[in-house]
Amino acid sequence: METLAPRTKFLVVVTAGGRTNATPLLEIARILSDRGHVIEFATLEGQQVWTQDYPFISRIHILGPNQTAEAEEQAYLQMSRWKLGLNHSFTPIMEARKYLECSWETVYPSLSALVQDPARRPNFIIGDYLVDAVRDIKIEHDIPIAMHWPQMPTNMLPATYIPGAYGLQMEVLTSEHATLWQRLQNYLLGLRALPAYLRYRSWAREQRSRLGIYRSLPNRSKPDHLLLVNSFFGLEPAKDLPPNVIAVGPILSDTYPGLTPDLQSFTAKYKRILYISLGTHALVSDAALRRILHGATLALQTEQSIDGVIWSIRGMAMKQFNLAATAPAQECSISDLVSSANPHIYFCPFVPQRALLAHPSVSVFLTHAGASSTNEAIFHGIRSITIGVYFDQISNAMKLRDAGVSTLLDRDTFTPEQLCQAINEQLSDSTGAFAANCIRLQRIARIASRRKYLAADLIEEALADAEGRKVAGDGRAMHLETADMRxxxxxxxxxxxxxxxxxxxxxxxxxxxxxxxxxxxxx
The missing domain is CATH 1.20.5 (Single alpha-helices involved in coiled-coils or other helix-helix interfaces)
Known part of the structure; x- marks a missing residue:
């Protein structure tokens, strides 16, 4: 049986969002590499380190300079002011989108030059959803692509029972148990977002026009390319999908680093540990960080609650803490606490998260509900408390809540007492529902995680179709695209x-x- 020829060249393109945006694509690329294909990687300067655990990558292409650390910090601080609601401005949301897309002016010409060079031209491009230049390349140079999304794509694939724009919902994910007012609020959000969205569109047109590109990217309800979603139904609300949109997550590595000696020692001493991690880029205010610390301290002082806390916090996130302030409910400064003044609280800049989530001493995970943390928590069957900060974190927090494995707290209004209560309710689990739903969802996720091989299959299938259509030359559309889009x-x-x-x-x-x-x- 004839299949794709080995040594087919695949180009993986990731520019923004951090290592967690690159890892799922590189895991799919690992499978393609095992099948004999050539994998190259394209990114911005300084992000080559993302490939250090993927020695099969044969070549790295630098598409342009990266943002400075100062610009990155300011952008993520802006994103941290993200708030969905009828009384809130959509400007921070669109400003965040501008930051994530501002590299287009360097990525697009670099990628164009790459694909026009016969020696470097790839057969297929696998791109992260933040890299619009990949879609431009598809249109202009007839190269088939697959785009990766960490969740069902925002404002696409509408369903009548999902109110408002998917991914930008308030309070509810579907209309099933929503009140009339909740449904109306979600539809009104679109109207409120319109002025900020139009300003963003004007900015995007100006950015493209500076390079002589006056064509906008297609903005349709269904994609015209293969779209791979790093999630699964059970977490995502079930919905009908066209054949070229496939849920293939959670995409996780088969192996992961173990605990460090310090963490091994800490987890050996305590049996009911609260693990806190708000990610690298989710920046919350000093006031919110102190409320988290206060709530965790209250839980430590509660009988039959947690007996230890591990808090992973580093870089920009640590800078938000007022380290000179007195630690809530303790007789030391936050700086002293970070330096291990309290033997029950362990701060560290980095933890091997999957090893920690899999450890039996870790009982509750306080998370920002980022895409990777959400998938890893589910895969390892741990209950969580979510404080979403921006973008998909907001909807992921609702998904975890609706799946019955998490308690959702509002970033701006939660109190230490509410956090302490959430921790205690998670641990006591009086009805057993949290434990049962964690097991249920874990089983689904572990079965669904095999679909990363399906993702590789679909990429090969899409390439086979594209190559055949090119030879035939009869103007045939992608075989997975539904006819209504034409x-x-x-x-x-x-x-x-x-x-x-x-x-x-x-x-x-x-x-x-x-x-x-x-x-x-x-x-």
């Missing part, structure tokens, strides 16, 4: 047939009324 809306939705049917119906009514009336007039 038709006018009136034809795709049969409006002309409905109009014809309505006309015939009205004509029939007219005949029924007119004939007796004409007969009486003749008499």
């Amino acid at each position: 038709m006018p809306v009136w034809k795709a939705r049969n409006w002309d047939l409905w109009a014809l049917g309505a006309s015939i119906f009205l004509l029939g009514i007219g005949v029924v009324v007119a004939v007796p009336l004409a007969s009486r007039m003749c008499l």
Whole structure:
């Protein structure tokens, strides 16, 4: 049976979002490499380190300079002001989007030059959802692509039972148990977002026009390429998908680093540990950090609650802490606490997260609900408390809550007492529902995690289709794209047939009324 030739060249492109955006794509690339294909990686300067655990990568292409640390910090501080609500501005959301897309002006020409060089041109590009330049390359240079999303794509694939724009919802994910007011709020969000969105679109057009590109990217309800979602139904609300959108997550490595000696020692001493990690880029205020510390301290002082805390915090996130302030409910400064003044609280800049989540002494995970942390918590079957900060973290927190494995706290309004109560409720689990749902979701996730091999299969399939269509030269569209995306809306939705049917119906009514009336007039 003829399949793709070995040594086919695949290019993985990731520019923004951090290592967690690159890892799922590199895990799929590992499978393609094992099948004999060539894998190259394209990114911004300084991000080559993301590939250090992937020795199969044959070449790294630098697409341009990276943002400075200062610009990155300011951007993520801006993102941390993200808030969905009828009384909140959408400007921080769109400003965050600008930051994540601002590298387009260097990435697009670099990627264009790469694919126009016969010696470097790839057969297929696998891109992260933040790299719009990959979609430009598909259009201009006829190279098939697959785009990776950490969740079901935002504001795409609408469903009547999902109110508002998917991924930008308030309070509810579906209309099933939503009130009329909640559903209305989600639809009103779109109207409130319109001014900020139009300003963003104007910025995007100006950015593209500076390079002589006056064509906008297609903005349709369904994609015209392969779209791989690093999530699964059970976490995501179930919905109908077109054939070229496939849930293939959670995409996780088969192996992961073990605990460090210090963590081994700490987890050996305590049996009910609260693990806190708000990620690298989710920056919350000093006030929120102190409320978290206060809530954890209250739980430590509660009988039959947690007996230890591990807090992973580093870099920009640690800078938000006022280290000179007195630690809540303790007789030392936060700086002293970070330096291990309290033997029950262990601060560290980095932890091997999967090893910690898998450890039996870790009972509760306080997380920002980032995509990787969400998938890892579910895969290892640990209950969580979520404090979402921005973008997909907000919806992930609701998904975990609705799946019955998490308690959701509002970033701006939660109190230390509420956090302590959430920890105690998670541990006591009086009905057993948290434990049962963690096991249920873990089993689903572990089965679904095998679909990373399906992702590799689909990439090979999409390439086989693209190569065959190019040889045939008959203008055939991608085999997984539904026909309605190539038709006018009136034809795709049969409006002309409905109009014809309505006309015939009205004509029939007219005949029924007119004939007796004409007969009486003749008499």
